[in-house]
Amino acid sequence: MVFLGKVSLDDLPRYYKTADVYCSPAVSGESFGIVLLEAMAVGTAIVATDISGYRTVLTNGKEGLLVRPRKSKPLADAISCILSDKELRSGMGANGIITSQQYDWNKVARRVYDYYLEVLGKRNVTNPADDEEKSEVLV
Structure with missing residues (x-):
């Protein structure tokens, strides 16, 4: 895991693309999942919290996995699940590209x-x- 700090908008797609999984553990305040769509657009599988803004763009088990907010064990398990299954990760990434195109x-x-x-x-x-x-x- 690497924490990059602030990344320029021009560099974001490259970072999303090189990630094995994109994780967004927001607990509230996301009215729309634009960050999820950015990761989906380059084919990166997602682990995100099950909040209303994220449910509007991500279907659990299709483009990624949704977990309950503020629950570290399910979050870690979901990340491990995607990281340990290349076929699942690849399929979710492909589904994410298709979903992102609808936006x-x-x-x-x-x-x-x-x-x-x-x-x-x-x-x-x-x-x-x-x-x-x-x-x-x-x-």
Whole structure:
């Protein structure tokens, strides 16, 4: 285990990629699991605490393992489990890449746009991103 201190944003993907497992033992305060998605994007298996912000992006047993917050033994066991099973680690990493792709900004923007159309009851309105020549869209 290596504690690096502050790492530049440009270097983060490289560090995530070289890790055998990414561990995030947060106990609260994570409204969304962006750090988990960053690790998933490069295929790193994850051990994280089972808090609401992390459950939104990580499925226990699929991209990694979720453990109860403030419980050191289950956390250590989950890390050991992933480190000792290369096939499991590799599979979780591959699943993480697929999951992280669902959070691509273009896909997220499209889902938000579609949601607004659904709320407004206008499902057949043209998406401005589909036609760059249009200067405005009336909904």
